[in-house]
Amino acid sequence: MDLAKNLKIESVCRLNMSGPVALSPRDSVRQAVSVMQQHRIGCVVVVQDGKVTGIFTERDLLKRIVAAGRPLTLSLAECMTPNPVTVRSSDPIGLALRRMTEGGYRHLPVLDEQDRPVGVLSVRRIMRYLVEHFPQTVYNQPPDPNAVQKDRDGA
Amino acid sequence: MICPNCGHDNLPGAEECAQCMQDLTHLDRPCAQDRIERALMEEPVRSLQPARPVSVRPTTTVRQAVQIMVENSVGAVLVLGDGGKLLGIFSERDVLNRLAGLRDQYEELPVSHFMTPDPETVSADDKIAFALHKMDGGGYRHLPVMAEGKPQGIISVRDILRFVSQLCFE
Numbered sequence: 001m002d003l004a005k006n007l008k009i010e011s012v013c014r015l016n017m018s019g020p021v022a023l024s025p026r027d028s029v030r031q032a033v034s035v036m037q038q039h040r041i042g043c044v045v046v047v048q049d050g051k052v053t054g055i056f057t058e059r060d061l062l063k064r065i066v067a068a069g070r071p072l073t074l075s076l077a078e079c080m081t082p083n084p085v086t087v088r089s090s091d092p093i094g095l096a097l098r099r100m101t102e103g104g105y106r107h108l109p110v111l112d113e114q115d116r117p118v119g120v121l122s123v124r125r126i127m128r129y130l131v132e133h134f135p136q137t138v139y140n141q142p143p144d145p146n147a148v149q150k151d152r153d154g155a
Numbered sequence: 156m157i158c159p160n161c162g163h164d165n166l167p168g169a170e171e172c173a174q175c176m177q178d179l180t181h182l183d184r185p186c187a188q189d190r191i192e193r194a195l196m197e198e199p200v201r202s203l204q205p206a207r208p209v210s211v212r213p214t215t216t217v218r219q220a221v222q223i224m225v226e227n228s229v230g231a232v233l234v235l236g237d238g239g240k241l242l243g244i245f246s247e248r249d250v251l252n253r254l255a256g257l258r259d260q261y262e263e264l265p266v267s268h269f270m271t272p273d274p275e276t277v278s279a280d281d282k283i284a285f286a287l288h289k290m291d292g293g294g295y296r297h298l299p300v301m302a303e304g305k306p307q308g309i310i311s312v313r314d315i316l317r318f319v320s321q322l323c324f325e
Contacts, residue, residue, distance in 0.1 A: 002189045004323040033256045042248070058251045059230070065255075067225045072256055094323060101317045124294070127312050130319060131291045134192050134284070 007094030017119035022047040025077035043107040054080035201279040205300045205308025210235045213267035220266045231297040243270030
């Protein structure tokens with residue numbers, strides 16, 4: 001199986017992402033942070049009237065809240081990244097990979113045909129996809145690459 | 156698992172053929188199915204051109220460390236002790252999971268309180284597949300690249316994805 005080919009023909013919906021964790025622009029950063037901590041995720045999608053209006057990531061938290069010394073009571077509307085780059089669940093995984101690497105994004109909201117958010121694709125999920133694609137290569141790595149024995153014991 | 160010598164069908168994972176005693180261990184070694192897989196298996200971490208690590212001291216405050224991460228546009232800083240010894244790594248994820256909303260006035264505390272101590276590392280000669288294995292297994296996004304016991308660089312999951320996407324779309 002050729003990865004380059006699979007990236008073209010397999011679509012994003014195949015990755016079984018968990019549903020998007022969505023908040024409203026009026027929700028506070030504190031709420032977003034506690035949801036992210038609970039779900040162990042790096043971003044929440046900000047949704048208004050069923051459409052994605054923004055994304056709030058751990059990077060936004062670092063830059064716009066912690067480093068800027070602003071309070072967690074701020075609303076997401078004030079500190080989210082508006083109009084994030086998205087992919088459709090029918091798009092090929094390769095397109096998502098390219099958007100991520102070119103834009104330097106770690107998360108892409110995934111939309112259905114009606115532009116409703118159906119999930120978030122993370123850089124980690126793509127890494128997982130690679131590992132699943134090359135299970136032998138990746139899982140068979142020794143704990144210490146320099147300690148591989150060329151022969152069996154006693155051979 | 157068919158013995159290449161005598162054709163006997165052995166149990167999967169057998170070390171030698173039950174019929175002719177032929178050594179079968181080499182059959183279990185992974186072999187690359189396509190050029191991207193081969194590149195992951197054969198190319199060393201150094202071909203990702205690891206970025207120079209951004210580092211702080213254990214006594215650096217959280218406020219300063221966060222400032223340094225923002226200014227350098229990095230998601231993690233290495234915490235180095237005397238002689239450049241790697242003590243830990245402090246990342247955005249640590250800010251999210253250990254600090255934000257959970258503690259008050261953490262800004263002036265030393266970063267060593269909240270770093271991940273003794274992080275997993277790779278060497279520049281390790282294969283990219285090995286780095287990928289460590290990242291995926293541990294759920295890390297960054298790995299320091301070591302040479303002579305000191306961190307000389309840092310790679311992130313994005314470096315690996317960029318490497319793969321360049322191969323795919325070239």
